[in-house]
Every structure is written in structure tokens, then in C-alpha cells.
Amino acid sequence: MRVDDLNRRAVLQVFVAGGSAAFLAGCGASGPQPASPPGSSGTASANISVTDQRGKTVTFAKPVTSVVTIPMPAASLLVAVDGGADHLRAMHNASWVAMRDGVMGSMFPRALELPHDVATQDFTPNVESVRALNPDVVIQWSDSQLVEPLENAGLTVLGLKNTGKQEDVDAWVAMFAAMLGKPERATEIKAHSDKEFAEVKSLAAGRSSAGPSILYFNRFTGGLKAAAANTYNDTYIKLVGGTNPATGKDPLPGVGMVGLDVEQVLRWDPEIILLGNFDQAVPQDIYSDPVWRNISAVRSRRVYKVPLGGYRWDPPGQESPLMWHWLSDIAFPAARSGLRGKVNDYFRFLYNHEPTAEELGKILWTSANSGSADYQQFNAG
Structure with missing residues (x-):
């Protein structure tokens, strides 16, 4: 449009x-x-x-x-x-x-x-x-x-x-x-939004190597649901240069958020797992469960809780440009966007509010994600 x-x-x-x-x-x-x-x-x-x-x-x-x-x-x-x-x-x-x-x-x-x-x-x-x-x-x-x-x-x-x-x-x-x-x-x-979209897309196009496989769980506790075809999550995974195993060579049937079992995840062996904000699951829930220990994302400690700002960053919304940058930084940690500064700028623009250091930590789940790889890039300082 x-x-x-x-x-x-x-x-x-x-x-x-x-x-x-x-x-x-x-x-x-x-x-x-x-x-x-x-x-x-x-x-x-x-x-x-x-x-x-x-x-x-x-x-x-x-x-x-x-x-x-x-x-x-x-x-x-x-x-x-x-x-x-x-x-x-x-x-x-x-x-x-x-x-x-x-x-x-x-x-x-x-x-x-x-x-x-x-x-x-x-x-x-x-x-x-x-x-x-x-x-x-x-x-x-x-x-x-x-x-x-x-x-x-x-x-x-x-x-x-x-x-x-x-x-x-x-x-x-x-x-x-x-x-x-x-x-x-x-x-x-x-x-x-258009400016940030173009920036993220340009960064992805300029990379010479393929991005990681990224699986997004809309629900984790009480039954797994992952983002399949026709989801905004699939769109931004591909936008940043990643791949979504749920829409790859062995896709989930159907569209939207689709139920699956652990065996399917084991077959995909995703390199990054994202936990959404529609339940209380955090990375430690996966790290501490032996069922998941052989998955690449767990072995390399690349499981992350998606941020929650003025609204959840996982579905489409006014803070989606921040999600694109966050995910790009997670997938390609060597190329950092200066996310904390972007959050400050975007919150001033959207809400006439500059987040405090405490609020930034809450938005980015810095405590829940502290045990995951490269997450210190989002710390203050």
C-alpha cells in the first residue's frame, strides 16, 4: 500500500x-x-x-x-x-x-x-x-x-x-x-516506518552470507504454536535476512499460528528461537528442560523473549520498526543498530515520552534474556 x-x-x-x-x-x-x-x-x-x-x-x-x-x-x-x-x-x-x-x-x-x-x-x-x-x-x-x-x-x-x-x-x-x-x-x-523498513532491508541485502533459521513461538506453555505462512512474524524474519523453518522445505500446514510438537522442532533444529509475549515463557524455561538440549538454538543459547513496549513487539503495530531492528541485532550481532537510542527516539515520537533506564530494561527483557548470547549489546552504557 x-x-x-x-x-x-x-x-x-x-x-x-x-x-x-x-x-x-x-x-x-x-x-x-x-x-x-x-x-x-x-x-x-x-x-x-x-x-x-x-x-x-x-x-x-x-x-x-x-x-x-x-x-x-x-x-x-x-x-x-x-x-x-x-x-x-x-x-x-x-x-x-x-x-x-x-x-x-x-x-x-x-x-x-x-x-x-x-x-x-x-x-x-x-x-x-x-x-x-x-x-x-x-x-x-x-x-x-x-x-x-x-x-x-x-x-x-x-x-x-x-x-x-x-x-x-x-x-x-x-x-x-x-x-x-x-x-x-x-x-x-x-x-x-518506511525509513526504518528501508534501512533494515538494505542491511539484509548487503550481507554476503545466509542468515540464521529463526522460529517464533506465539505460544509455548500449554501447547506449542509457531508462526506459519501469512503471519507478520514470518514477514519480519525474512525481512532481516533470516529463514523461518515453519515456512521452509518442511513447512507447517495451514496459515497463521499453527500447533506443533517438539519432534517437529527437533527436525528443524532452528538456530534462534523467539518466545512471544502471549504467555509467560522465558528462555530459562527452554534452557532448563532436557527435552530441548540438543537443538542448536539451545546449545548456543540463542533463545530470546521478544520485547514488550507500548505494545507487544511480536505482532504488527506502531513499534514494529523497533522489532525489525531488534531482530536484526539478534540475528547478526556483529552489526548493531544502537537499539536503545532508537527506542528513545521512537517513544518520544509516538508517545512524547523518553523511557528511563529501568523502563528500557523492562521493554527489552534484559533480565529474562541476560543468559542468552550477545544480549549484553542492549545493556545501558
């Missing part, structure tokens, strides 16, 4: 190639109208229309001020686009847990006071709870069985898709920026 330049003085137009989403702001019945100046509430004659990833267009008379989010990345993404949590009304419990366990809760403590019972684990909405909040808009995954109960209750819904591509993040940012009346924010965030 290519997001067009946004004209702050006229009309916002953000188009996604192929027609998967289009975002139009400032379009009245008789044609383009001047956009509301920054900080204004908008008027009925300067409506904001947003077309979601289902291809459905909804129109707001003014920038939204009350949002319920159900997809897990959406709550923190809204905060990053909006510059605060004032317009967030409720979120999925997994979004709230990430805020509690990460640093979002300390940056924006009000967010931890919000309801987080608006959907089940599988995103089925609690319609009565959502309706009681009377939000301007509900953000939901675009599956019809998840959207229709909300719309049948008279709620306005924007549907999101996750195809495992960076274009989805760009689309989400553009939608959120448009509905909040801050179209310029979409341009800024995409420009930062």
Missing part, C-alpha cells in the same frame, strides 16, 4: 492499492470541503468518511472522541496515533494486560482504569457492555460473525484485517488518524 501525501488545508485522501481500503475526509455532498483546522471539533459540513478493510464506508460529523477497541493491537495503536488515551473507552483484555505488563500503563495510567471486558478471548463482542459505553465507533476484526452483532445493535464499526503484511499497519494508522481528525499523523508515522 502507498499512502498519498495528505493536504492539511484541503482534503484527506488515503488510498490503498487494490481498493482494500480508502479514507476520505472533508468530503461533503457537493464535493471537497476545507478540512477542519488542527484541534477543531469539525462540523456537519466537513464530515469525515472512513472506508474500512471490508470496503464499508462510515461517516462521522466530527472527529471521534469515544472509541472501543477489540483487536489486540488496536488500543495501543489508537493511543500512539492520538497522542494519549483520552478518547479510548474500553479494550480487549489482552490489550489491557499488555499495557499493565509493559510500559504503556506507566506512560498513560488512565488506560489501566478502563473497562477490558468487552469481548471474549476469541474476540466475540460483549454487545451489552459495549453498547453501555455508547462509543462513537467500535474497532473490530472484519469477520462477519464478529462485526454483525455490534452493527445489529446499532453501533458503528470499523473492520480491520490482518494479512500478515505491513500494509495492514499502514491502513490501521490511516483509518485511526482520519477518524480522529489528525490526518497528518498518518503521514508522519508511515514516513518513520
Whole structure:
């Protein structure tokens, strides 16, 4: 997807190639109208229309001020686009847990006071709870069985898709920026992301040797699940120059996060293992279990817990550029990106907040990862 330049003085137009989403702001019945100046509430004659990833267009008379989010990345993404949590009304419990366990809760403590019972684990909405909040808009995954109960209750819904591509993040940012009346924010965030993407891609292209095999576990405790085809994790493993055994010569069947057994991992013998932030597993859990001792990643102590910042770095989100750099540094430790400085810069840009040394250690899991190879590169100093 290519997001067009946004004209702050006229009309916002953000188009996604192929027609998967289009975002139009400032379009009245008789044609383009001047956009509301920054900080204004908008008027009925300067409506904001947003077309979601289902291809459905909804129109707001003014920038939204009350949002319920159900997809897990959406709550923190809204905060990053909006510059605060004032317009967030409720979120999925997994979004709230990430805020509690990460640093979002300390940056924006009000967010931890919000309801987080608006959907089940599988995103089925609690319609009565959502309706009681009377939000301007509900953000939901675009599956019809998840959207229709909300719309049948008279709620306005924007549907999101996750195809495992960076274009989805760009689309989400553009939608959120448009509905909040801050179209310029979409341009800024995409420009930062594009710059980091190009840098990581260029570094990978310049390497003469093949990268390591990297296996990402979305779930480790209570049953293994790994990132297979059509996942964002597979995308960034390949972006940094690594290979994903789950999509290689002996791939996992199916798409998304797919269950597997230890025997399959032993056959792949990955050189690096990543533990996601959707359970409590840490590298020591693997190092101390004799079942895993013959795997290359364990013998070389290259098992790592993925960072958790304003949101989890493993799925797509506003901090994904930091994940790309972190993983590149893990896969190729001789070429360091200066990640701590990048985290500081990105957090100032996204949240107007510079992490403390303690917060950086928490974000990067420096304690949990301290026994893993080359992780001292992320220490202070």
C-alpha cells in the first residue's frame, strides 16, 4: 500500500492499492470541503468518511472522541496515533494486560482504569457492555460473525484485517488518524516506518552470507504454536535476512499460528528461537528442560523473549520498526543498530515520552534474556 501525501488545508485522501481500503475526509455532498483546522471539533459540513478493510464506508460529523477497541493491537495503536488515551473507552483484555505488563500503563495510567471486558478471548463482542459505553465507533476484526452483532445493535464499526503484511499497519494508522481528525499523523508515522523498513532491508541485502533459521513461538506453555505462512512474524524474519523453518522445505500446514510438537522442532533444529509475549515463557524455561538440549538454538543459547513496549513487539503495530531492528541485532550481532537510542527516539515520537533506564530494561527483557548470547549489546552504557 502507498499512502498519498495528505493536504492539511484541503482534503484527506488515503488510498490503498487494490481498493482494500480508502479514507476520505472533508468530503461533503457537493464535493471537497476545507478540512477542519488542527484541534477543531469539525462540523456537519466537513464530515469525515472512513472506508474500512471490508470496503464499508462510515461517516462521522466530527472527529471521534469515544472509541472501543477489540483487536489486540488496536488500543495501543489508537493511543500512539492520538497522542494519549483520552478518547479510548474500553479494550480487549489482552490489550489491557499488555499495557499493565509493559510500559504503556506507566506512560498513560488512565488506560489501566478502563473497562477490558468487552469481548471474549476469541474476540466475540460483549454487545451489552459495549453498547453501555455508547462509543462513537467500535474497532473490530472484519469477520462477519464478529462485526454483525455490534452493527445489529446499532453501533458503528470499523473492520480491520490482518494479512500478515505491513500494509495492514499502514491502513490501521490511516483509518485511526482520519477518524480522529489528525490526518497528518498518518503521514508522519508511515514516513518513520518506511525509513526504518528501508534501512533494515538494505542491511539484509548487503550481507554476503545466509542468515540464521529463526522460529517464533506465539505460544509455548500449554501447547506449542509457531508462526506459519501469512503471519507478520514470518514477514519480519525474512525481512532481516533470516529463514523461518515453519515456512521452509518442511513447512507447517495451514496459515497463521499453527500447533506443533517438539519432534517437529527437533527436525528443524532452528538456530534462534523467539518466545512471544502471549504467555509467560522465558528462555530459562527452554534452557532448563532436557527435552530441548540438543537443538542448536539451545546449545548456543540463542533463545530470546521478544520485547514488550507500548505494545507487544511480536505482532504488527506502531513499534514494529523497533522489532525489525531488534531482530536484526539478534540475528547478526556483529552489526548493531544502537537499539536503545532508537527506542528513545521512537517513544518520544509516538508517545512524547523518553523511557528511563529501568523502563528500557523492562521493554527489552534484559533480565529474562541476560543468559542468552550477545544480549549484553542492549545493556545501558
